[in-house]
Amino acid sequence: MAAGRGEFFRSFQEGLQRLPVQPAPGRQQPSRGRGRPSAGPERGRAGSGRRKKRVEQSSVHWTESYKPRNAKVCFPFRTLPASTENFIERLPSEILIKILSYLDVSSLFCVSHVSRLLHQLSNDNILWQKIYEAEFGSHTWKPSSAEEEEETAEEEQKQEEEECMVSRWKKMYFNTVARQEIKKWRRDLKDVNPYTGLPNQTEWVLRNMNVSWELTVSSCTGWETTEEQSRAHFFETSVILSWSQGFIVKYRHLSSIQLYGVRKETSRSLKTRKPSWRSQILNLNIKTSPFRHISKDSLITVLLFKPGIIIGMWRGQDQVAFIMISLHFHKLVERSLLGSPVCPYSQPADPPPAGDSDPELGLHGYTLHFVLHSTGTEIMSGRFRQLSCLKGRVFSGLLVMRVINRTDLSQHRSLSGSMRLPWRSCELEGTVENCCVMSLTLLDVFQKPFWCISTPVYICLKNPAQSLDYSGRDFLMEHQDPEGRVTMRLVWLEEQKQFFLISLTVFISAAKINQHFRRAY
Template sequence: MAAGRGEFFRSVLEGLHRQPIQPAPGRPPPVRGRGKPGPGGGQAGGRGKKRRPKAARSPVSGDGYSCPERRREKKKADFPEIKTPPSKDNLVERLPSEILIKILSYLDASSLFCIGHVSKLFYQLANDDVMWHKMYMSEFGREMWKPKSVDDKAMKEEVEDRSAGHWKKMYFRTVAGQELNKWRRELREISPYTGLPRQTEWVLRNLNVTWELTVCNSWGQESTLEPSRAYFFESSVIIRWSGGIFISYHHISNIQLHGVRKETPNTPKVRKPDWRSLILKLDMKTQPSRFISKDRLIKLMHLSPGVMIGIWRGQSNVAFIMVSLHFHKLVEKSLLGSPVCPYPEPVDRPLADNLDPEFGLHGYTLHFVLHNTGTEIMSGHFRKLFCRTVQIQHGLVELRVIDRTNLSQHRSLSGNVKLPWKSQMLEGSVENCCIMTLTLLDEFQKPFWCVSSAICITKARRQLSFDYGGEHFLMEYRDADGKVRMKLVWLTEEKQFFLISLTVYISVTKVNKHFSTEY
C-alpha cells in the first residue's frame, strides 16, 4: 500500500514538471485533455469573436479550425475554500484542494500540526475537521456504524454541525489527558515527611522537563537562555543559568521563566514543537530587587520569589541567574500552563475545625530545610504546631516552632552558611547566605504555605539570649503570605551557628481565605 501511495505522488509530480509538446509549424498548439466542440465554435483567431483561454481550446484534426470547449461547471467540493492564489513557482499549491487533503490525510497528528505552520494554504488544509475526526476515531474511539448509503459528504455535514476546529481540539485534549493521568498516577504517593509527592523529581526527569529563562531589555529585545545546571533536593530544585551573553543588569525590564518539555532523543524522526508553560514573570519596575550579600567578585541581588542575580562588582554585567522552585505543583506549573498565563491551581477549601474557637488554629506541620546548591545545612520536621486566638496580632498568626526558652529544641547548623555560585569562567561562594525551603501543612496535612527562596544572616543589634555568650544573628524572610524569623548564635569554639529560635507567621487574610473563616 505504501508503494502505491509513492507511485501516485510521483506520477502527480512528473505530470506537473512535464513540458508541453511543441506544436508542428502551421498548426495550432495542442492542449491537454479531450473535449467535444461546443456551440458557437468558429475559426481560431477570427475577428469579432471573443477568444477563450488556451486551456479551453481543442484542436480539430484535418483542418485549421478548432472549436472552443465549454468547461463543465463542477459542483462545489466539500473542502475548505482556499482564497490564497497559488504561486506559479510552487507546483504543490497548484494541485486541487481535494488532492492536497488526500495527501495530508496520510500524515500523523504531529506532522499535520507542524505542516499547518508552513503557509496560509496548508494552515487551512491542515485544520480540516473531517480529517481530524477520522484521526480521532481511529486512535481513541471505535467507528460508529453507518448505513452504506452514508458517504463522506454526509459525514462532512455531521462534523460541521460542531464548531470549527472541534475535533482537532478534542484530539490534543485527549492526548494530553491520557498523558496527564499517566504521570499523575506517579504523583499520588505522598511522603509523610515532606507532605509532597515522592516521585516529583523522577517525573520531571522522566518527562524531560527543563526550564527556560527569557530576559527582556528596555528596548523590547528578548533573549532565551538554556539552563546550565539543575540541583534537585527533596522538596525543591535550583536552576542556574551561567552560559551565553547576558545584557546589562540595569537594562533588564522583565524576566520570564517557562517550563518546557523537550523532545526525547528516542524519537528524532518527528520533531514536535516544544510547549512552553509560564511559571513566573517579574517586572523590574514594579518588583524591584534587593541586595542580599556579596563576595570579592560579585554582589547578589534577590527578586521575590526565589530569583537570584549575580552581578560583577564594579560593573553592571550579569554573571549568572539562579531560581529556586518549590516542588509543590511544580510538574503542573511546568506543563499545564500556557506561554502567557501560569497554571491556575485548583481551589480546594477544607472545612475549619471551629469546635473550640478560643483554641484557634492547631494541628499544623512544618518541614523546614536550609541548604545551598550542594549541601544541606539544616533540616527539621515539626508537628502539632498551634496558635491560640489571643496570639493573633497585627494580622499575623504566630506558630512557634523552636522556642528560645526551651534549650532542648535548639539545634546546630552543619557546615558553613554560604551559597556557591558559578559563572561561565569563574566560581566562588557568597558567605552568610543560603536557600530556605519551607513547607507548612494544615491540620489535614495538605500544603498550605510553600516557599523556596534565598535568605541571609544579619548581625543582631542586641543580645537575643543570655544562655549563650557568642555573637547573635538574625535570619528573616517576608512576603505577602507571611514571614519567617530565626535567631542564631555563633559558637566560637565549635565554629558553627546554633539555631535558638524559629517562628513562622501566617497572614490572617491567607488563613481566612483558605478555611473560609473570620479570624
C-alpha cells in the same frame, strides 16, 4: 511536512494565475521561424509577414530575467492569461478529504491554516473519527447529560453562526491525548511522602518527562536572550536552578526576567526537531520589584529579588555574572507543564475543608517541614508537629506559631556546615558568604500543603544580643512575603565554630487563613 504541502498549493495556484510579461520598451520581439532572423525589409516580406502573424497569435514574450548576459538567442516561454479562479476549490470535497486522510495529525493541523476551504475540510467529523479509532480503537461518542445541560442556547447559536464548526471527534482526540499524558504523570505523583507532605516522585517525573527550565532576559534597549539552565540541584523539597553564561547585558539595562518550564520532545531523527511547549512560571519586572543587597566580595555583588531570585553582578563592571532561582516542589510539575507561554499555571480553587477548628479556638494540628541548605549540602532539617496558634496571637493581621522557643533549650538545633551559597560563572566560581536557601512546607490540620516557599535567606548581626544562655554573638534571618513571614534567631559559638538555631517563628497571614477555610480570623 504540512507546511511544504501548503507552499506547493500556493505556488501551483500562482503559476496558473501568472500575469503575462510585457516586453522591454524599445526591444523588438523575435520570430519563431527557422533560420536566422531577417536583417531588413528587403528580405522576404511575405515570410516576415507570416512570421509576424504567428508571433501575434502565439502570445510569446521575452523576459529579461531569463536572458543570459552574452547570449544572442533566448528561448521564450508561454504564459497563460490571468485568472482569479481558485482551481483547488474546483475539486470535489470528497477528493480533497481523501487526500487529507493520508496526512498525520500534526500535518493535518498545519494544513487547516492554509485556506478556509482546507480549514473546513480538515475538521471533517468522519475524518477525525477514523483518526481517533486508528489511534485509540473503536469508540462511539455519546453526549452525556452533564454536557447537554452545560450547552446553553446562546452557545448553540454562536456555534451555528460559525462558518466551520470544529469536529467533535477532533476535540475528543486532543482531549484524550491530553488526559492520557496527564494521567501518566499524575499517577506517579499520588505517592505522598508522610514526612514532607509532598509527592515522592517529583524529581523522577520531571526528569522522565524531559522537563528543563529556560530563562528569558530582556533589556530596555530591546536586547533579549533565552538560555537553558546551566545546572539543576535537586533536594528533598526544592530545586535550585542556575544560569552562568550567555549574559552580556549590564544590570542597569535589565527590564524583565521570565522563567519557563520547557518540555523537550524527543525526536527519532536529529534533522527533525519538534517545537517545545513553554509554560511560564514567573515574570519579574526588574524596574519595579524591590530587592536587597545580601552579600559582596572582591568579585561580585549579590542582589536578592522575590520570589527566590538571586542576581550576581561583577563588581566595577555592572554586568550580570550569574542568575540563581530556587523553586519549591509543591505543584512544580503542573507549573512546568500546564501553564501557557504568556500566563502561569493557575491552581483551581479547592472547596473549604470540612471540620476545621472553631475560629474562637484558633489553629491546631499543623506540621512544619523546615530545611536550610546550600547548592550542595544540607545544613539543617527538621519536622515539627502539633503546631498551634490561639486566637489571641494575632498581631497586625498575622497569626503567630512558635516552632522553636528561645527559652526552651531542648528545642535548639545545631547547624552543620557553613552558611555559604556556592556560585559559578563561566570559568570563575566562588561562594556567597552568610547566605543559604530556606525550604519551608507548612501542612494544615489535614496534612495538606498550606504554605510552601523556597528562597535564599541571609544572616545579619542582631544588636543588642538577647541570648542569655549562650556567650556567642546573635544573628537574625528573616523572610517575608504577602502570605506570611519567617523569623530565625541564631547564635554563633566561637569555640565550636558553628551556628545554633535558638528561635524559629512562623507568621501566617490572616487573609490567607480566611480565604482557605472561609472563616473570619
